[in-house]
Structure formats: C-alpha cells, structure tokens
Amino acid sequence: MASDFAIIGKPLPKVDGMGKCTGQTKFADDLNLPRMLFGRLLRSVHPHARIVRIDTTRAERLPGVHAVITGKDLPIKFGILPVSQDEETLAVDKVRYVGDPVAAVAAIDEETAERALEHIDVEYEPLPTIMSIQEALAQHDVRIHEYGDGPNIHKMVSLEFGDVDVGFTAADYIREDRFFFEGSNHLPMEQHAAVASYEHDGKLTVWSSTQTPHYVHRALEKVLEHPASRIRVIATPVGGGFGGKSDPFSHEIAAAKLSMITGRPVKITCTREEVFYIHRGRHPVLMWVRTGFARDGRITAMHFKSFLDGGAYGSYGVASTYYTGALQPTTYTIPRYKFEGLRVFTNKPPCGPKRGHGTPQPRYALECHLDKAAIDLGIDPVTIRRRNAVEPFSTTVNYLRITSCGLGECIDRVVEASGFDKRRGRLPAGRGLGFAVSAYLCGAGLPIYWNDMPQSEVQIKVDRGGGVTVYSMAIDIGQGSDSVLAFTVAEVLGIEPADIKLVTADTDLTPIDLGSYSSRVTFMVGNAAVEAAQKIRTTIFEAVAGKLHLPAERLVARGRRVFDRNNPETGLTWVEAVRVAEARSGLLAAVGSYRAPKLSGPYKGSGVGPSPAYSYSASVVEVNCDPATGAVVVEKVWIAHDVGRSINPVLVEGQVEGSVYMALGEALMEEQTFRRGVHKFPSILEYKSPTTLETPEMHTFIVESIDPEGPFGAKEAGQGPLLPVIPAVANAVYDALGVRLDEIPITPEKVLAALAERRKGGPGRVGPREIPQITFKDPIRVAPPPGWQKEVSTRP
C-alpha cells in the first residue's frame, strides 16, 4: 500500500529537475578546462576500402595544430563484448563503413581542427561492398571481418527447447509469416562528447556523455595500455541515451590519447552527422515465424528465425542476436520452441542496443502474427493472448524465471478503457484499433564480462549536520536514476530527498554500477541503495534505542525524526539521532551491494534473457488512415505497464509516454537507410521523427504487481512500454484498411502499395516474400525444465 510510504509512490519532482530547467546542469560539451584543445575525427568516405597510405604531414604543419594521430598510434582493438573485440580507435588497415574514423587531430580551436582534417591525405583502395543481409550471405568472396560463425556471419544461434516437430504435428492449425523491421537511430538530442585531461603525474581523467562509465574505463585501460588505477572516468549527465551511448567509442579514446600526447585537455564533440555514423541503433531484422495452434488458440509449438543486419562491427551484436529469440516465451506459454538467428556484417554504421534491445523487432513480428492467427481461428485478438498468457511465478520453456506478472491486469486495463471489444471492426472507414502485449527485462541477469562480483554497489555517508551523501556509479540519462537513489534512501531513513546529496558516475569516487542499460538501474541500484540505507538506519536505531532505553525494533524513521512507534512523542530529531549514533559508532557510513541470483539455464546461450524480474505491458492504438494518401495518423494510445511498484508515478508515466512516442516514431517514420553505401539522410531535418504535432492522446495506466525481489517491489519502466505499441499500430492499420503492413516503418507509400495489391486481387500486404535460404547449424537441443510438460498440460 502506497500509504505506508512517505516518499515511495508520491509524485515528487525529479531531484535533478531544477538544474535541467535553469541551464545549470553541465553536459559534456559544456565543460571547459584551462588550455583545452579541440579534437576532431577524420572519417572514411568509403563504405569498404583498404587504406593504402595516410600522410598527416600537411596537417601537422598547420599553425594551431598540436597533434595528429592515426591507427598505428592506437593499434589495440576493443569492443563492448569480450567476444567481439573488433573495433579500432582509428582504422589501421581498412575502413568498413562511411564514417569509420581514420585519424584524429587536436588543435587550438574547432575550426583549426576541422581545417587540419582537410590536410590529411588518405589514399584508399575501394573494396566491394556488402549492404544487405542477402548480400552478406551470398558474397562469400567479400569479407568485412575475418572472424565469426561463417563468411560475414558475426554470430549464428540455433536452439531447440523440446521437440517442435511433435508440437507442429499436434497442431490443428499452423501459420507462417515473414516480417521486416527497418533500423533506426536513437537520435538523442545531445551529440556524443568527451573531454580528456592527462596530467604529468600519470593520471588521466575522461568526462564523457556515456551510459557505461565502467566499460569506458576498461576500454581506455586496454587500448591506452595505462593502468585502470590511474584512469578516472566521469559520466556527465547524458542528454539522451536510449542505448546509443552504451559502447566505448573512438572519440573518447582519441581524446585521451591526444591529451596524453599534448599534455593538455582535449575535447571532442561530435556533430549530428557523426551521431548517425556512431549509431549502435536498432538492427534491421528480417524474420520468419511458424506457429502451431490448437483449435482454441493455444500454441503447441513455435519456430522463429531472425536475420540481423549488424553493420560493420560487433558492438552488442551477439547479445542482440540472442535477444531476438529470447523473450517470446516470457508473455506466452510456448510448450516447444525453436529459435534460429544470425547476425551479418555489412558496410554500414554498427548497430547495437536501442530501447528494447533486440526485442522490439520479434515482438512486432509475433504480435502481428498472433493477430492474423486469431482471425483465421475465429478468436478475437485479446482472447488468443489471454489463453496463452504466462502465469506468475512460472518458468518458461527456455528456462526464464518469471516472478511477478501483471500481464492479465495490463490487458484488462487497456481493453476496458479503449472499448476494444465493442469498437474493433466497427469503426468508420479508415479508422481502426490494434492490440498487442509485451514483456521486458529488469536488468540483464549477467554482466557483460564474466565475473562474480556485484553488479551494483552503493555507499552512504551521513554527516553530523544530518546531510546524507549517496555514492553510486549509476548515471542519469534522463530516466531518473538520481531520483531513484534519493527517493529510496530518503524513504528508508525517513528524511526528505532534499537532505540527500548525490555523487554519481565517477570511477574514482563511486562504487560500481555497470551502467544505464538493459533497464537494470532501478532494480539493481535501488536494491543496493536500500541495503546500504537499512544498515545506516540499523546503526542509528541501535544508538537511539540506547539513548531512549527502548528496544530498537520499536523505532521508526519518518518525517526527519526517529521515534517510538508505540509512543510517537518519544523520539529524537533526525539530526539528534545522527549525532547520538556518530558518538556511539564513529563515522556513519555503510555500503550495499546487489548481485542478481543465478538464473541462467543449463545450455550455452542461456546467459542472454534471464533477468531477476520482467515488466509487462499491453497497448491499444487507434488510427485514422487516409486510403487516398496512405497517411496513418495515430490518434489515441492506451497503454498499461506493470512496473512492479511505482517508486514515483510522475517518472513512471514519463518513461511510458516517452516509450510510446519513440515507438510511434519507429512504427511510422524513422529509418536509417543507405544508397550506394552512403547514409541517405544523416540530418535531423530529413531523418523524420515525431514532433508535438504528431503527439496522440495518451492514456497511461500503471499496474503494480509488487515484485518480491525489486526495491519496494519495483521493476522497470524505461524500455518495456515501447514494445507493444509498434505491433498495435500495424494491427490497427489492418483493422482500419484491411491490409497487412509486415514491414516497419509503415510509410504512406507502403500503405498505398498494400491497398493497390489488394485491389488487384492480392492479399493486400507489404512485407518480405522470402528469407535467405540458409541452413542453420544443428540446434542445441535442450530438454524443457523439470516438470514442464506436466505444468503445461495441466494448465486450466
């Protein structure tokens, strides 16, 4: 019950809100250091080419230029995943996409640095290019990298849980569909930026707009061959991340190297065009799904294939590949499940994690596929989901542990509020309703590099004035991690968020947090913060109990007081309590740690997918389509999200609304596409994203399932609510126009093409007609969890 809390569940303002509304928050590019130089990166103009020669002489002679570096100065490779260390700070032998960095300069100002780039002479020998999944799999003679699971195949996965053939044989109805989901950029409003300062005592400090200071720290140590103990990484407040600032990047390492060479601070701020090349955005994914159903709509087996266009480097790609297959069973009980996926290298900017990481694409495919199956089976789209919905506290066929699950309530809320049952199929011409559901992680169960240390640690120190300082490496990217820290600690200690000072995201000063990715921060940092705060509270209670001659168990901390719960008049003010405790125990400081329980299953590849909890979402979308122009206008969105417990409803709503917005951008307009190796529109003007004018009416419902392991029962809100909206749009377009858009984004051209096809007697569909004819390796065959068949067959 929210009323049990003083802070949790209350619509308090974000603790960093006023700084952001007054211009006081310092982002990376706002930093200015004495004697600072400005750096720029020279980027490849070829999608694939051998570097024959680089001559930097003319640039070095330019007045105002202090240093010029090339690939040979930083030859050690790096990458976010230990298995894909395939990136060079500056390309050594060849470039792999237009935008691949080849040289870097530091100069007295940005203009001089820019001019210096024009004075670097690079001779390229162009190589044949690979620009699509199909080309990557067909052109074995062209190789972008020399490693992987096959020619131009970065990763190939093949897993089978139970015998799918048995399930398909038992099916009354089998359906197959193909889908394509185009890639998109995160488009954070802040361009990436880093400032590096090397001092003559051998200490290097790097300030960067990064979601993962810990992984930047590791990459700098490796590439610079400089001890981690002498490198300090400070993540500055991130002006929008969405996954796009989760890798270590060339500009960070180059700034550090240039600072080491010149002995002066160096700042590199990327341009908007460069952000499109840095990318790490949504993978374009081609998908095929085959599902067997019983007559009543229950799934008997599913076979899912995905082909990811990874771009030129590995990035998070191995994890992305697994994620396109891992979470389908978290919403529906799939008794037998086979997943085959592969990621190819292409000569495009590298793809990586964008909000929902690898799961929005298969979720779109799955929810549209189910919508079609429901119609074929004569079942309504809501019923087919309810019949297959997972149960709370169950295990999926691929060994994912489900704990709290508010899926059913999410469905109820949006279906009821939108009048879906009564209105679908009965709206005027051109109008339609679509429905979909989804689930998402609350933090990846395993860290990116193997280790058995905690994933999150928090340290708290209390000063004798009553001020509380919380130290955490969590970085606020706008999602509200600073506020989560302040709210959770304030709740436990019975003080106000304003009494709390935060020291965050600094590898010298703060204990570990792995980063703001995989929706892990509220769950993991929150738990660590609660543990640390509880230890402080225990110390204070023991001291106050001694002072007041009361048992410590009777004490309560609330409203900046510590008092007897049976006799609230008896107590001390917070400041008095702190002083009594410090006199008794010395420095009031405590630490808390969070480590996810061991959750991986008994098979290789089971490390991707497990999470200590899953959030659930359901959405109904109402569209108004113009069959003459193909324009699709989303007028209303109903969305319910199971956040476990809402630590702050304003922040949760903000995450949900932002997710809906980003989903609509991807569903209708955003795409990162290429022509002859070149990005078609690396600018905000031509890369279309929704403005205020495209904002629909949004109805947000927060569902609280109170997770047993989350901090105060909380789960995630930052990514999950994006997932159901995209397929709900596609399903709504079908309800409105009777055509199937099996390809994202749903542009007016595609809607018109589908309508034209239907007029000619076709099925009225736009989407891929085939998938590459490739034989996946034999699957790893995994017996379902013990008791699984019994569990499934006895479901009501």
Add this chain to the structure above:
Amino acid sequence: MPKTLVLLTVNGEPHEVAVPVHKTLLEVLREELNLTGTKHGCELGECGTCTVLVDGEPWLSCLTLPVEVQGRVITTVEGMACGGTAHPLQVAFTELGAAQCGYCTPGILLAAKALLDESPTPARETIAQALSGNLCRCTGYVKIFEAVELAARRMSGAK
C-alpha cells in the same frame, strides 16, 4: 581571422565581444559568454534545441549571426529566473517531470515563454503548434504540454 566588435545585450547585461563575423550567436553565447545553458542539437536549424529569445521572439541561435542582433534584447535560459526565483515555467517543468534528460529543455522553455508572453492561456493545439519546432526525444511531449498549461494557469491567476 579578422574579428569584429559586437555589442550584445544578454539577460539584461551588455557584453562587448570581439569575434569573427561568421561565428554564430550559439557559439558566442556558449564559448565567449560561457552561457552554456543554451544547447545545440544539430547546428543546422533543424531541432530547436538552441532556441533563445530575441526581443521576445524565439530564434534559432545556431542560424543567427551576432551582428544581426546588436541592440536587441537577447534572453537565454539563464535569464528566465528572476534573481533566485525560478520562472513559473521552470517550476512547472520541474514539478511535472517535463524535463527528462533536460537537453532540449532550455530551448523548449524559451519557446514556451514566448508563447505565454503573447497568449497567456493557450489551448493545447496552440501549445503544440508553438513548440513544433523543438524536438524532444525523452518525454513524448505530454508532460511538456501539461507543464506549459500549469504554468499558464499560475501566471494568469497571479496577474
């Protein structure tokens, strides 16, 4: 690079700066006057992030040359607060979570201020129209609309 002497009035204070004539107002505000509250998202006039007010009108500082705005009144986000008291828009944006990452926020606040100075109780469609040149990737705009409406109510009630 030859420099030109430019006299700018920013947030009520006169500043004399010597800058190359092609430097944008955005660059001069951030780099010469250290008013880093004004942000940049594209430097091509596409995103609205760098919005400042010139004589009360929203201008894209990345497309403005300082010589164009000599003798005019320039307001940046740092000039919105009155001494230690935040502007009602800043208060409402903070209370309602209209700033998430906060990077687009200064530009949106100034565009909203220009709107409310002109039209004290705008309809939501008018707010959407007035802010349509400012991109925000975090909020989905809903909380921004609500915050502008709350500030409008408070400001018109106070008059």
